[in-house]
Amino acid sequence: MKTVEEQLRIIAKGVSILVDEDELRNKLTEFIQNNRPLIIKLGLDPSAPDIHLGHAVVLRKIKQMQDLGHEAVIIIGDFTGKIGDPSGKSKGRNALTDEQVRENARTYFEQIFKVLDKKKTTVRYNSEWLSKLNFEDVLRLAATTTVARMMERDDFQNRFTNNIPIGIHEFFYPLMQAYDSIELNADIELGGTDQTFNILMGRTLQKTMGQSQQVAMFMPLLEGLDGVEKMSKSLENYIGVYESAKVMFKKVMEVPDELILKYFELATDEHPDRIEAIRQELVQGKNPRDIKYALAEIITSLYHTEQEVIEAKEYYDKAFIKKAIPDQIPELAVKAQSHLVEIIPLLVENGFIKSNSEFRRLVQQNGVQLNQHKLKHIDSILLYGDVLKIGKKRFVKIIWEG
């Protein structure tokens, strides 16, 4: 079994906020002394999106703790899900039936167990205990906190200040989540930084109820392939855990260089020492593309078999490196010192594109490459021999006229 400090180092890797380290150290010391695994809580919404590497950040962190000997409990918030929005105001929050909740949960599990260790994971539905609370129990729960405390939550504060209604029932969502921690006697709860208030509420409630307070662990948000926005399905900047090895490998290769280290920290289970070594390599000028290739291999391996990874690499090498540019491509003669924007009429004239506007749209959608790099500025200066790739199949090589 690893030492307390070694466990602490692995657990703290990539974590945004840890509340607090001393408590975690004490819990780990007890774990080693009594061989009682820590109970790690993760609450999941049963609205069942496809899980991508952004969602997987907390799951990977749990997996790392499972590898250290701890136990995970996944809470499916079916109680809240079944109620929907009791004010009836939000159309998006319709009540789900038992059947729907169970079906969504099944889809979820198929995905989360691509990350978590099934043997060290329990799944519980919070309706199990929450549906049993009566009015008196609810009042006792409500009495554990105050209006002022609730108003510390940013969204409540903002809405109150801006006269946007806050339903009284909304105060119960943090309280319900906190109550789940009581039921589990949770040692650690994880979440994104957007979960700060709710997870800290669990600590408060545990203290009120005489339990040892859970350590709160907040993970940073992972930016998607655009390098700017949080990874999300709707922005199409995501890498889904259920995607094929080929797609996954290729997508990791599209991660912006600046995010390589962050992806190593949050999307892999690599040891902090390894990550430090990679940081050194980057500092010393090693080609980011080679490091990213290693990253793609590691991430793909986390979700696919060895054979699938080999095939994904072969496919990538063939499609995107070796044959990235066809042997024979048409040439376009332009004036030396042309800016790209100046030759658009020539591109239209010669049938490479249909119109000026089509070309601009393709550029905006990152559908144009200049020498295998995304074209960002439409008035880049063209050099002799530059290769433009327009859309998926159209190539053109720039030469000087005359």
Added chain:
Amino acid sequence: MKTVEEQLRIIAKGVSILVDEDELRNKLTEFIQNNRPLIIKLGLDPSAPDIHLGHAVVLRKIKQMQDLGHEAVIIIGDFTGKIGDPSGKSKGRNALTDEQVRENARTYFEQIFKVLDKKKTTVRYNSEWLSKLNFEDVLRLAATTTVARMMERDDFQNRFTNNIPIGIHEFFYPLMQAYDSIELNADIELGGTDQTFNILMGRTLQKTMGQSQQVAMFMPLLEGLDGVEKMSKSLENYIGVYESAKVMFKKVMEVPDELILKYFELATDEHPDRIEAIRQELVQGKNPRDIKYALAEIITSLYHTEQEVIEAKEYYDKAFIKKAIPDQIPELAVKAQSHLVEIIPLLVENGFIKSNSEFRRLVQQNGVQLNQHKLKHIDSILLYGDVLKIGKKRFVKIIWEG
């Protein structure tokens, strides 16, 4: 059956705020058309104080409506009472047992049925429906209102502004009271003006739930015998409904003249025409003492038998009028044009009082009379033949010296 407008006049007598008159008119019209009595709701706290005429203001108003053909439902808030203060912070709000609640309620009933018509009164305990609500029901109830709305209640607003904690459970007290109105399908709810927020919440909830909104009827506070403070047991300025006819009669005779009309309005069931006639008599200079005598007879009759009232009057006449001043009383010779304050040393010297300070204390406690009126100003000018009554038994007549 009385006409709508006549009923409205009787019901509105003495009411501080009525929300709103048109709705009440409609309800009364329906009552007359369909012979469906209106359901009048009154919530009572099971903490069981002795009821005095101040508490009886709402009860008398209900009695007047019962006489018009309507039905009262008394809600005993045992659910709240049994929970006590779930935050455990207020020592005054310990949880009551079922037994205590029932015992308190019994004491209460003995007193309220000295006012209300038992045949037209139903008593219900709100634990009957509130204890059956589960978490989901509670969330639906909570969703009917907003934090901003709750903050309109003065005490919440003040506490929030002054950083005095408000427990989340406290938001449920108005909601529970409102839910009681739903359960009853109440047509009218009565309360003191301090109940404004809670009773109006009932209207809101009924509207949300698709019920006809209850009319809210707020009664003014009744000042006690000191003419200044709200009648209350702790201030000893009260007339209890359980006091003997003799005590009650005598206490009504101590009501300050300025409050005669208010007592007629709020502490009797007299018709508005009669009250208007009395107002005219007062304006025309009729001796307030005679009108008060009639008031004392009316109020005492509301709580005692005819025979008891006769005996009370006889007792009062004998003890406080006919023998108000003994035949033989000692005389004290003072300088003409003396102020009372100037003769205090003489009063001490002659053994009428023990000390200057005793006299001043007695004056403060209304224990000194000058010619059968309470002495208010210690520097009143004394006239020849004035009779001072000091405490219960000491009399002294003022004469001029020399």
